[in-house]
Amino acid sequence: MTTGTLISLRRARVRYGPLEALHGVTLAAPGPGLTVLLGRNGSGRTTALRALAGLVPLSEGSVVWDGSEVTRVPAYERARRGLRLVPERQAVFGSLTVRENLELAAPEESSALEAFPELRPLLSRRAGTLSGGEQRMLALARALSARPRVMLADEPAQGMSPAVAARTYALLGSLDACVVVAEQRLPPVPRDRAVLVYELRRGRVVFGGEAHELAHRTARNGGAADG
Structure with missing residues (x-):
């Protein structure tokens, strides 16, 4: 705590x-x-x-x-x-998939998707093709997986x-x-x-x-x- x-x-x-x-x-x-x-x-x-x-x-x-x-x-x-910062822009790696973005943040952490289950069907998509809101979810999930x-x-x-x-x-x-x-x-x-x-x-x-x-x-x- x-x-x-x-x-x-x-x-x-x-x-x-x-x-x-x-x-x-x-x-x-x-x-x-x-x-x-x-x-x-x-x-x-x-x-x-x-x-x-x-x-x-x-x-x-x-x-x-x-x-x-x-x-x-x-x-x-x-x-x-x-300390983790989620900037307004360029908060994810656009050329990598959603799964790869999450694995870079925490290779053994699977709970990142619990906060944003909307990302589950998007795991194979490249992050750069996501909507703005979906990219924010991914960026936050990456930060949360590090337990800041x-x-x-x-x-x-x-x-x-x-x-x-x-x-x-x-x-x-x-x-x-x-x-x-x-x-x-x-x-x-x-x-x-x-x-x-x-x-x-x-x-x-x-x-x-x-x-x-x-x-x-x-x-x-x-x-x-x-x-």
Whole structure:
């Protein structure tokens, strides 16, 4: 049982050349539990995920995991320690079959398909021929088969039907792991457990709290959250 897992950004700044994508962002994702990074394109939510994963360097600030600073720990070492990232694009090997994709992730793991039985009849298909939603299922199944301690996913339910998206979020919310997802809008998060939400806008955190608090604020403002 995972206890006390926590990954966080502390006053994190990330630059892409002359442009700064994160302006001193501080956020913390506990686990087991689900944390949502909410924001429109360009808000910094994807950059925050990539910073947690070690795929982009910080120009200032730090990444802390379970009380230890891992800012300079490379991405492959974070993966060895149990961190998995499901990016928005190129999350599967398109030239390989569904079965080969799963075998690469966990050669002896057969439970990956339990979460997404829709993939069973597609095992012999090349991943590049799948629909967008099917590729998301495959990418998530690959990550889940590794039994991650920290799972980061960028728009995990993109392209899925509403029913499958709801099932996906119920699954993510039930994992014995620290799960952080990036979404443009608040997804169908489980209502029977606390879900932490950080809303980002132009590289800054403008809201941090539980999902129901954001829903109340949105209702009070008479419209959708401004991400």
